[in-house]
Amino acid sequence: MVSMKDIAKQCHVSIASVSKALNGYSDIGEDTRNLIIRTAHEMGYLPNSSARALKTKKSYNLGVLFVDAAMNGLTHEYFNHVLESFKYTAEEKGYDITFIAGHAGGQNMSFYERCRYRGVDGVLVACFKYYEEDIQDLIRSDLPVVTIDHTFEGKIAVVSNNVQGVEELVNYIYSMGHKKIAYIHGDDTPVTRNRLSGFYRTTQRYGLDIPDEYVKQAAYRNLEMAAKATEELLDLPNPPTCIMYPDDYAAVGGMNVIKERGLRIPEDISVTGYDGIELVRMMDPKLTTLCQDTGKIGSTAAHKLINLIEHPKTTLIDKFSIDGVLFKGATVARNREC
Template sequence: MVSMKDISLKCGVSVATVSKALNNHSDIGESTKEYIKKTAKEMGYFPNSSARALKTNRTYNIGVLFVDEAQSGLTHEYFSHVLDSFKVTAEQNGYDITFISRHNVRNSMSYLEHSRYRGVDGVVIACVDFHDSEVIELVSSELPVVTIDYTFNNRIAVISDNIKGMKDLITYIYDMGHRKIAYIHGADSAVTQNRVGSYYKTLESLGIAVPDEYVKEGIYHDTESSAILTRELLNLKERPTCIIYPDDFSCIGGINIIKEKGLKIPEDISVVGYDGLRLSQVLDPKLTTLKQDTKSLGMLAAEKLIHLIEKPKTAVIERIVVEGEVLKGGSVSKIG
């Protein structure tokens, strides 16, 4: 393995000068710096991450805690886009990422123990049970933490504006003439609470009373539960004219049942998704949905966590809200 001493002998300079050149210090000449860097590359030199960790007290490794209830992992398109944006931004800033779990192959570890075992500089938490005692233990630890789509009083959070998103969706549906609007929502979470609250509040402001049977609890990213609940809504004596689903993927389960009953979208019944996934725009008709800004969510989470790691004294505990936009597909009919 090539060392800095080998490079210093080749270039005829001190080890200290080599170190300054490779770390891009400004107190040596540009020509000398470029010569040393070129020589190091030609000799196949790579910095030792362990040595750098000892010197900087950082590993340049960020932990990612991601556990979704549907167990779809990185096939979960919404969060996979968020995490891809997070990864790209982290790598642009010189960081690698490591996935954190509670079950190590050799030992059973808590999230905090695994984070410490991997020596990560900080952790981003997304799509977990935020009431889990192990999650709370990690959030309460000394490690820098940023959460996505959930707010703790003592941690920076980057969240999608689910309140405005739901309001914008319902306002569009209302403007299309619909008054019987049902909602199949996901399991209880901060995201769900904000969306459900906004659903009721927006309809109330529009002077629309919501029958209890129009609101069903399903599961995010799960077509089977959406299919069952869609059948229940279609069997109502006074069925809704429009059904809002927890997300675009789960909406497919509802669409299948609607077609199974010989009904057409949007002529016989309208459907609306949430997230704005690519698949929503290849369906026929294109799905009306709320497109979340996954790129900004991931990028901001990475930027805030890196700032917290590198400049903790200037970091501010804040809640960054990212707005989405309604994609007006062809799945909502015009009534009246």
């Protein structure tokens, strides 16, 4: 491994001069600085992370706490893309990523203790268990924290604009002549409550009377529950002409039931999903859905967390809302009853 001593010998300068050049000190000539930096790069020098941590009081390591309710882990398309964008942006800024687990290596630690054990500078929290005491302790701690899709007082949050997303879907469905619109929503979370608010607010604006039996609950990304809720909607004496699903995976479960009953999509009944995962563009017909901007959500979270770490006194503590984009697809037909 190349050391500062090796670089100093190659450049015929002192080790102190090499240290100053590589750490950005001003009391060294520009030509000497450029020579040292160029030589260090050519020799493949890498700074010692422990030494850098001692000097800067930072580890340049960000913790990621991600536990979704269905235990899908990184197979969860939405969070997978959010975290990939977060990781890419953090690495561009010189930070590494460590996933935080409360139970690792036989050591039973709280999330906060695990973060301290790993020496992370800050934490991204992206999970559905926000009200557990373990999470609350971490949120109340002195560690810089940014959350995804959940807001805590006095903490930075980056959220998808779920109200806007559902409103765009309902606007499009209504523009296609549908008035009998059913909504299968997800579990009781802040995300779901915002989406329900957007649904009722938009349907009321159009003067639509949505029967209670048109609104059902099914867990996110659960094909079986979405299928059961779809069966119940189709069995109604006055079934809906369009069904909105909580996510694209759930929509697949509902569409399977619709096709098994000999109904055509969208000719006999229209459907929509939510999220905009890659699968929807490979389906036949392509699923109408609201594409969440996972890239922007992840990169924004990384920028805000790093700003909070590096500039704690000037970083704005606020909620940052990211709009999605409607993908019209081909699963919403013009309603023949209109």
